Amino acid sequence: MKFGVVVFPGSNCDFDTVHALREVIGRPTEILWHKDHDLRGADCVVLPGGFSYGDYLRSGAIARFSPLMQEVREFAEKGGLVLGICNGFQVLLELGLLPGAMLRNKHLKFLCRFVTIRVENAGTRFTNAGRRGQVLRIPIAHFDGNYYADPATLEDIERNGQVVFRYCDPAGGLTEEANVNGSLHAIAGLTNQRGNVMGMMPHPERASEAILGSVDGRVVFESILQAVES
Amino acid sequence: MIDPKILSQHNLTPGEYDLIVRLVGREPNLTEIGIFSAMWSEHCSYKSSKIHLKKLPTGGKNVVQGPGENAGIIDIGDGQVVVFKIESHNHPSFIEPFQGAATGVGGILRDIFTMGARPIALLDSLRFGPLENPKNRSIMDGVVAGISAYGNAIGVPTVGGEVYFGEGYSLNPLVNVFCLGLADKDKIFYARTEDAGNAILYVGAKTGRDGIHGASMASQEFGEDTETKRPNVQVGDPFKEKLLLEACLEVMDRNLIVGIQDMGAAGLTCSTTEMPAKSGRGVEIDLDLVPQRESGMTPYEIMLSESQERMLIACKPERVKDVQAAFAKWDLDAVAIGRVTGDGKLRCSFKGEIVVDIPVSAVVDLCPMYKRPWRTAEAAPRPADSGRYPLPADLGGAFKKLLASPTIADKEWIYRQYDHMVLINTALLPGVGAAVLRIKGTSKGLAMTLDGNGLYTQLDPGAGGRIAVAEACRNLACVGARPVGVTNCLNFGNPEKPEVMGQFKEVVEGMSEACRTFEIAVTGGNVSFYNDTEGVSIYPTPVLGIVGLVDDTAKVVTPGFKAEGEAIILLGETRDELGATEYLKVVHRREEGAPPAIDLGREKSVQEACLEAIKSGLLRSAHDPSEGGLAVCAAECAFHGAAGIGFAIDLQGGLRPDVLLFGESQSRILVTARPEDTPKVLGLAKKHGVPAAVIGRTGGTNLRFSLEGRTLIDLPVAEARAHWMNAIPDYFRVAEETNA
Numbered sequence: 001m002k003f004g005v006v007v008f009p010g011s012n013c014d015f016d017t018v019h020a021l022r023e024v025i026g027r028p029t030e031i032l033w034h035k036d037h038d039l040r041g042a043d044c045v046v047l048p049g050g051f052s053y054g055d056y057l058r059s060g061a062i063a064r065f066s067p068l069m070q071e072v073r074e075f076a077e078k079g080g081l082v083l084g085i086c087n088g089f090q091v092l093l094e095l096g097l098l099p100g101a102m103l104r105n106k107h108l109k110f111l112c113r114f115v116t117i118r119v120e121n122a123g124t125r126f127t128n129a130g131r132r133g134q135v136l137r138i139p140i141a142h143f144d145g146n147y148y149a150d151p152a153t154l155e156d157i158e159r160n161g162q163v164v165f166r167y168c169d170p171a172g173g174l175t176e177e178a179n180v181n182g183s184l185h186a187i188a189g190l191t192n193q194r195g196n197v198m199g200m201m202p203h204p205e206r207a208s209e210a211i212l213g214s215v216d217g218r219v220v221f222e223s224i225l226q227a228v229e230s
Numbered sequence: 231m232i233d234p235k236i237l238s239q240h241n242l243t244p245g246e247y248d249l250i251v252r253l254v255g256r257e258p259n260l261t262e263i264g265i266f267s268a269m270w271s272e273h274c275s276y277k278s279s280k281i282h283l284k285k286l287p288t289g290g291k292n293v294v295q296g297p298g299e300n301a302g303i304i305d306i307g308d309g310q311v312v313v314f315k316i317e318s319h320n321h322p323s324f325i326e327p328f329q330g331a332a333t334g335v336g337g338i339l340r341d342i343f344t345m346g347a348r349p350i351a352l353l354d355s356l357r358f359g360p361l362e363n364p365k366n367r368s369i370m371d372g373v374v375a376g377i378s379a380y381g382n383a384i385g386v387p388t389v390g391g392e393v394y395f396g397e398g399y400s401l402n403p404l405v406n407v408f409c410l411g412l413a414d415k416d417k418i419f420y421a422r423t424e425d426a427g428n429a430i431l432y433v434g435a436k437t438g439r440d441g442i443h444g445a446s447m448a449s450q451e452f453g454e455d456t457e458t459k460r461p462n463v464q465v466g467d468p469f470k471e472k473l474l475l476e477a478c479l480e481v482m483d484r485n486l487i488v489g490i491q492d493m494g495a496a497g498l499t500c501s502t503t504e505m506p507a508k509s510g511r512g513v514e515i516d517l518d519l520v521p522q523r524e525s526g527m528t529p530y531e532i533m534l535s536e537s538q539e540r541m542l543i544a545c546k547p548e549r550v551k552d553v554q555a556a557f558a559k560w561d562l563d564a565v566a567i568g569r570v571t572g573d574g575k576l577r578c579s580f581k582g583e584i585v586v587d588i589p590v591s592a593v594v595d596l597c598p599m600y601k602r603p604w605r606t607a608e609a610a611p612r613p614a615d616s617g618r619y620p621l622p623a624d625l626g627g628a629f630k631k632l633l634a635s636p637t638i639a640d641k642e643w644i645y646r647q648y649d650h651m652v653l654i655n656t657a658l659l660p661g662v663g664a665a666v667l668r669i670k671g672t673s674k675g676l677a678m679t680l681d682g683n684g685l686y687t688q689l690d691p692g693a694g695g696r697i698a699v700a701e702a703c704r705n706l707a708c709v710g711a712r713p714v715g716v717t718n719c720l721n722f723g724n725p726e727k728p729e730v731m732g733q734f735k736e737v738v739e740g741m742s743e744a745c746r747t748f749e750i751a752v753t754g755g756n757v758s759f760y761n762d763t764e765g766v767s768i769y770p771t772p773v774l775g776i777v778g779l780v781d782d783t784a785k786v787v788t789p790g791f792k793a794e795g796e797a798i799i800l801l802g803e804t805r806d807e808l809g810a811t812e813y814l815k816v817v818h819r820r821e822e823g824a825p826p827a828i829d830l831g832r833e834k835s836v837q838e839a840c841l842e843a844i845k846s847g848l849l850r851s852a853h854d855p856s857e858g859g860l861a862v863c864a865a866e867c868a869f870h871g872a873a874g875i876g877f878a879i880d881l882q883g884g885l886r887p888d889v890l891l892f893g894e895s896q897s898r899i900l901v902t903a904r905p906e907d908t909p910k911v912l913g914l915a916k917k918h919g920v921p922a923a924v925i926g927r928t929g930g931t932n933l934r935f936s937l938e939g940r941t942l943i944d945l946p947v948a949e950a951r952a953h954w955m956n957a958i959p960d961y962f963r964v965a966e967e968t969n970a
Contacts, residue, residue: 009560010469012385016654019670049652051383054469110378112649141382141649206651211668211783213659 001228003029004042006072006088008063013049013085013205020205021046025221034066043228044081045072047088049141049203059102059144060090069095081125081224082197086142089189089199097197098190099157100149105142106182112141114213115180117188117202118168121161124191125227126198129219135172136165136216138202140180145201147183147190157190165189165200232263240267246598253592261530261578261586265593268496268534269503272759275597278725279757282738290751292714299420300341300492301411302753304715306779308672311418313347314410316355316680316719316775318758322463323405327372331405332380332466336538338409339386340492343475344541346419346482347411350653351667352381354391354407355680355719355773359400361636361961366395369403371962376466377407378647383468384475388648389656390665392680395636396821398688401763406719406756408680408775412669419482421501422489423509423544426572430502430513431550433557433564434474434493434540438523440464441497441536470539470562477560478541486549486556493540499533499593501542503576507594512575515568517585529578529585544570604731606691616808616889619818625887625935626943628817630953632858632892633865635816639957640869657783662866663853664705668783675780677711683857684769686825689810691733693825695740695772697896700833701856702776703748707837708852708899709786710844711778713748718755718774723767725759733770741772747830750776787844789853790871794929796850797908798877802836802898803921804860806885812857813892826896832920833897839918840899848911850902859892861943863900864926865933869951876947878934879926887937902928 003021007014014031021029030040039045052063063069069091076082076097084092092098105111119127119134130136149157157163165188169178179186181201189200204217237247240263250258250266258266272278288296294311295303301315319334335352342349354377359366381388386409423430441464481487489509491501498520506513517532527535543564545553550566557564571577576593578586622628632638645660657675658666664679681702687694703713718741723730745752755775761768780786808814809823843849851871855863860879868876881890903911908924915922933950935943 010383010472012383012472012652016652019654050385051469051472054383054467054472056469109375110382110647110649112382112651113646139651141651143382203651206654209654211657212651212654 001027001043001225002041003027003044003046004032004039005029005046005048006032006034006068008034008052008066010052010054011048011050013203017046017048017085017205020208021221024208025225027225032068034068036068037071039071039075044083044224045075047084047091049086049088052087052091060087060094063091064094073097076197079194079196083126084199085203086201089201090144092197092199098192098199099153100147102144103146103148104144105146110143111180112139114139115202116168116170117165118172120163120166124164124195124198126191126220126223127164128226129223133172135168135170136219137214138204138207138217140202142201145181145183147187149184154184158185160193162190162193163187164191164198232257236263240264241271242267246270249598253596254588261533262588264530264534265499265586265588268499269593270597274496274500276757277597278600278602278759279734280599281601282735285738285742286752287742287745288751288753293751293753295753296751297754300344302715302717303418304753304777305415306714309415311413311415312410312676312777313342313345313413314408314717314775314777315341315754316406316408316717316773317341317756318719318721319405319407320402320721320758320761323373324369324403326463327369328376329463329465331373331376333464333538334405334407335377335380336466336468336471337494338407339384339471340494340541342409342411343478344490344492345413346417347413348479349386349409349411350655351410351665351678352386352388352407353665353678353680354388355682356391356393357399357404357684357771358395360395360397363400366400367961373403373405374644374647380466380468382649384472385652387650387652387656389650389667390660390678393641393644394684396684396769398684398769401766402761402768404721404771406773408717410678410777417482419490421491421505421508423505423511423513423570424488426511426570427547428488428544428570429547429550429566430515430568430570431543431545431553431564432520432567433543433562435467435470435537436521436523437532437535438537439527439531439535442531442534464536464538466538473560473562474539474541477557477562481553481556486553487543487545489544491542493542495536497534497536503590503593505542505544506570507590510574512571512573512590513568514571514577517578517580519565519567521563521565529580533578602725602731603728604735605728606732606736607729616806616886619808619814621886621888622817625891626945629861629943630950631816632813632862633950633954634957635812636958637812638858638862640955641958643958643962657786658709658788662789662870664709664711666709666780666786673782673784675783675786677706677709677778677780679705680773680775681705682771682773684771685810685821687737687772688769689823690825691736691770692740693828695737696744696828696830697825698772698774699741699744699748700828700830700896702774704837704854704899706776706778707840708789708854709780710841711780712841713750713776713778715777716745716750716752716774718752718772719758721758721761721768721771721773723762730767737770737772744830747834785844785847787849787852789851789867791867791875791877791902791928792850792872794875795905796902796928797905797924798879798926798928799901799903799908799911799922800898800925801839801901801915801920801922804885804890804893804898805895806889807893807895808889811892811894813859813888826894828896835918835920836897836899839915839920840901843901843911843914848903848907850904852899852901854899856894859894860900861891861935865950867900868933868947869954874931874947875928876930876932876934877926877928878930880936880939881925882938887942890937891935891942
């Protein structure tokens with residue numbers, strides 16, 4: 001299979017993601033320039049972390065207007081796999097490919113640290129290499145990761161099993177302290193109803209090599225491989 | 231007409247003015263005076279410091295570029311170099327903490343990528359006044375947020391640094407930012423125009439009225455009117471800089487340009503004079519073509535603006551279109567504003583008239599150098615100082631006070647606001663000691679650390695200089711890295727005061743001696759004088775940034791204890807020294823005495839022993855005692871180690887217990903080893919002539935210190951850890967409640 005990583009002006013985890021996909025996961029990975037109209041045959045499109053357009057208006061708010069987003073939307077609507085990490089998650093929310101919105105973290109500070117998240121649904125194409133209840137240690141680095149959705153939407157996504165990851169303590173317990181950014185229902189990652197688009201705030205590319213302190217992030221990439229290649 | 235008032239506003243002496251008239255060959259106009267004022271400011275010219283800085287060792291086999299360029303360059307083998315530098319942004323950060331610190335980050339990043347290197351690490355050395363004062367909390371909050379906003383957005387990790395608190399920094403915080411970049415040795419760029427006929431391109435953000443006189447502002451004391459200087463502080467745009475970074479690296483990688491310089495201090499003035507001066511050429515530019523953000527700007531304002539995120543590029547005329555296309559891809563303008571000439575002059579036209587016509591070498595090379603009078607203070611009393619202080623009845627209480635002292639306390643509140651992992655090289659998370667990054671595609675790593683204790687330097691400048699270098703190298707040795715190069719940021723008061731100049735001279739001499747001992751070259755840095763507010767100078771604060779090389783990142787040793795039942799070994803020895811310690815400051819409320827003595831030969835042996843033990847795979851952890859002494863060092867090893875492991879340490883010898891626990895004797899490293907490896911570690915120490923002893927064992931859930939079997943301190947790890955972890959956040963919680 002082949003990955004494609006979108007580069008927006010202000011993306012800064014683009015090459016980290018390319019490194020993880022090419023060097024660690026070992027799959028060809030195209031760099032997709034935001035001004036183009038070509039996904040270059042990617043089987044999975046990744047919107048990476050960073051500060052697209054400086055995030056001056058609202059995180060991800062301008063990136064949704066990039067030319068390439070037209071193709072990404074069509075690709076997603078046809079069932080193609082789209083993964084948004086951190087700022088990429090925010091862009092997917094702004095695009096309307098995922099429900100809800102992001103608020104500032106509850107302590108109103110940027111937060112960079114390892115967190116633990118629990119796999120809530122191991123049946124998705126982004127988590128099938130993991131198991132339900134598994135605790136993953138993966139870093140976050142964001143200012144706006146406090147997930148919000150109105151009560152009806154929350155009920156929908158919970159009922160449909162769209163919540164993929166929740167912030168938890170190292171033992172897998174859901175506590176207020178473990179919900180570091182204050183997200184509703186401690187949501188750290190979710191899919192669309194169809195299950196082909198996922199956004200997550202933690203950075204799996206930062207937890208894919210032992211020297212970086214964790215390899216738990218590989219679960220996400222290996223799940224995608226499994227979904228596409230088998 | 232240039233009159234004494236204008237000269238004084240421009241910080242130029244009558245003597246300097248006479249020299250300018252001679253060099254230009256006529257009376258200069260106001261714009262030209264502005265240019266000389268900026269370039270001959272202390273900040274740009276080093277006119278007071280150069281005669282002393284010459285004493286620093288700057289050469290070596292691995293030195294590709296020493297002082298005099300935007301940053302220093304060291305060869306690390308395999309066709310790669312590291313490009314690094316530290317710079318201060320103290321004055322702007324006091325006036326406007328957020329933007330002052332943010333643009334400090336932006337400025338040092340440009341210094342690195344202007345040389346063709348991709349920045350991969352930032353570190354910060356910060357000094358604030360005591361946090362009891364809300365003004366100091368507000369400055370710290372703003373500075374940290376500013377660093378965070380800029381570094382995080384541009385995507386360069388802030389991987390380490392250091393923070394000290396002291397009364398002397400209340401009215402004059404220090405913000406020193408270090409950046410390191412990685413480049414291929416054959417792809418380095420310099421600030422040159424090369425041949426006449428080459429095109430001069432202006433790239434990046436538009437020019438506005440912000441930051442006019444920034445360089446001169448950094449070269450004066452602050453008084454009561456400081457607040458009115460806020461408009462002199464620039465505003466940063468990390469998004470613009472990210473685009474500029476990518477576009478610049480792209481035109482360099484494709485070899486489309488011949489030279490490049492960032493427009494930092496003194497802006498267009500600095501780049502349009504330094505670039506041609508280094509190539510023995512001149513430059514002719516049309517100021518009407520300079521992209522401007524505001525209307526009605528005068529030539530004076532255009533030349534002296536310090537608007538951020540701008541660069542000046544020289545390229546062959548036939549390459550202009552290619553360069554412009556590359557910048558257009560990143561939605562940036564690249565405007566041809568002039569050309570390189572053969573006559574050695576900077577000539578600027580504005581609305582059809584020549585408004586500047588001066589020789590570039592006069593501006594860049596002929597600033598008068600000063601041998602300012604200096605006076606050294608009498609040495610502080612050294613011997614038997616410990617006897618002068620009552621021994622605290624409750625050593626555990628003193629220990630908890632130290633753990634909660636902001637200088638010692640956990641800095642996570644700060645570093646979790648920084649993205650310290652982006653670029654996925656961070657092999658050792660921030661928190662204590664040196665930062666370690668892997669170099670992708672190799673087994674090698676880079677270690678970096680910043681160090682400088684202003685109180686030591688205040689009480690003995692020469693020792694302070696030596697210790698700053700020694701301790702930085704020791705931090706590197708603790709992770710298994712050998713030092714390869716040095717940059718420094720020298721923060722001092724007004725150099726026109728003889729006692730400040732005396733401190734400066736002695737610090738530089740101390741640093742120089744230590745650098746020679748460690749055989750490392752100083753490749754550049756920054757001098758920040760005039761850190762005086764309302765006549766009071768800061769503690770003289772040299773901050774050393776030292777870069778080390780790790781041969782094999784798999785062998786890196788970290789400070790945290792790894793397992794129960796391992797031997798705790800002290801390399802080096804504790805002497806009867808309490809002067810200048812954090813203990814005296816926090817527990818006895820005294821900032822006095824002589825700092826600990828340092829024997830550079832002994833220091834080197836201790837580090838060699840540690841390096842060899844790490845290379846042989848004998849050590850499980852290593853950390854050096856600094857502020858707070860052995861007790862705090864051991865506690866930090868527990869806090870950073872595997873969950874909740876405590877220790878029992880039994881101290882020996884005829885010294886007072888507070889000296890043994892909290893003294894800051896130099897040349898010591900606390901290491902752990904598996905019991906079976908302990909004899910090998912002791913043997914290695916002996917081979918290097920280093921005293922070493924097993925002083926305890928890891929294990930249990932308490933931090934326990936005893937003196938010859940008699941308990942001194944016995945505290946649960948969790949309780950001690952809470953004091954250490956909550957100290958800084960608590961100050962800000964109080965602040966939030968008070969505001970609400």
